[in-house]
Amino acid sequence: MLKRVVRKKTITALFLVIIVLGGCKARKEEKTVSEEPQKAPVAAEIMPGFLVSTEELAALSGRQDVVIIDARDAEEYRELHIPGSINIPKETFREPEDIEYKSEYGFLTSPEKAERVFGNAGIDDNTLVIVYGTNVFPNASIPFVILRQYGHDNVRVMQGEIEKWMREKRPLTDRVPVVRPKKFKAVPVPETVATMDWVMDNAEEIVVIDMRSFEEYTGFNTAGNPRGGHISGAYPVEWKEFAGKTTVKSPEDMISALKNNGVSTDRNREYVTYCNWGTGRGTSGFMYLKMLGFKNVRVYGGSMEEWSDDPDFPVSTYEVGILE
Numbered sequence: 189m190l191k192r193v194v195r196k197k198t199i200t201a202l203f204l205v206i207i208v209l210g211g212c213k214a215r216k217e218e219k220t221v222s223e224e225p226q227k228a229p230v231a232a233e234i235m236p237g238f239l240v241s242t243e244e245l246a247a248l249s250g251r252q253d254v255v256i257i258d259a260r261d262a263e264e265y266r267e268l269h270i271p272g273s274i275n276i277p278k279e280t281f282r283e284p285e286d287i288e289y290k291s292e293y294g295f296l297t298s299p300e301k302a303e304r305v306f307g308n309a310g311i312d313d314n315t316l317v318i319v320y321g322t323n324v325f326p327n328a329s330i331p332f333v334i335l336r337q338y339g340h341d342n343v344r345v346m347q348g349e350i351e352k353w354m355r356e357k358r359p360l361t362d363r364v365p366v367v368r369p370k371k372f373k374a375v376p377v378p379e380t381v382a383t384m385d386w387v388m389d390n391a392e393e394i395v396v397i398d399m400r401s402f403e404e405y406t407g408f409n410t411a412g413n414p415r416g417g418h419i420s421g422a423y424p425v426e427w428k429e430f431a432g433k434t435t436v437k438s439p440e441d442m443i444s445a446l447k448n449n450g451v452s453t454d455r456n457r458e459y460v461t462y463c464n465w466g467t468g469r470g471t472s473g474f475m476y477l478k479m480l481g482f483k484n485v486r487v488y489g490g491s492m493e494e495w496s497d498d499p500d501f502p503v504s505t506y507e508v509g510i511l512e
Contacts, residue, residue: 234480238345241346253316268361295489296381333474393458425449
C-alpha cells in the first residue's frame, strides 16, 4: 500500500492571507528540512566543466570534436542561430513514446532514441557538446540532462544564452549545417532519474524541489494538470531564482535561493527536481544543483502531469513538509 504524508508543516494564517490578497510568497523562514543540523554545506562556487563563455564558444566553433546544440524552438532556430549549431528543441523529447518511457523507467527518452537523436547530431564519445538556448525558458537544460542521463558528461552550457551572443553582435545565420552522423552510445545512469514509485519509496530520505512558479506550486494555476498544487513535501524554488536574466546567477545567490526556501544545502543528501513535464524547469534544477557541487541529484520525469493524475499520490496546496 502506498505511503501517505504523516508529517507536514501548515503554512500560518499569515501565509494564507498573503495568498488571498496577492499570491505573494510565503514567509520562507517557516520552512525547514529537518531538526538535525546540516552537514557539509555547499561552497558558493560553480564547479568547473559546466559553463563556457561566448568568447570560448566562438574560439571552439568549427572544431571537428565540438558540436553546438541550439535547444530553442524550431521556428526560432530557422530564423537565426549560431553558425554550425544543430537544433534539438524540447519537442524532440515530448513524443508519446517519451512520455510512456519516462513514466516507466524515469529517463526522459529511451536509449534507442537518444542514440538516434544525438548520433544524427554528430555526437560520439569524443565530442564536446555545448548547448545554448534562451533566457526566457531553461530549454538548454534538456539536452544537457539527457546527455548526462546516458553517460555523456562532456557537455556544457553557454553562459548568457543566445541573448548575450546577440548583444555582442557575434555572427548569426539561417543556414542549416550539413552533419555527418556519428555513433552515440547511450549508457544509462540510473542515479540521475526518479519514477513516481521511487519518489514515494524514498520520500523519507530525499529532498524534493518544485521548480515551477509559486502560483503552480500553490494550485492557483493548475497548468492543465488533473489536480493543482505540488507533490506533498516538496519545497518551492522557482527556476528563475537560480537564473534570472542570465543562464545562472552567482553561486552565492543560488545557495541563498535554496536556504531562503527552507531547502537543505547539504551536498551529500539526495535531491529530486520536477516541474510539470520534467523537461525544462525540472531539468534545470538538476543542472543548477550539479553546478553547485551537489552529488546526488535526480529528475522526476513524470512530474506533476503524472503525479496529479493518480489520486493515490498526495498533492498539497498550502502545506510544505516531509513525505514519509
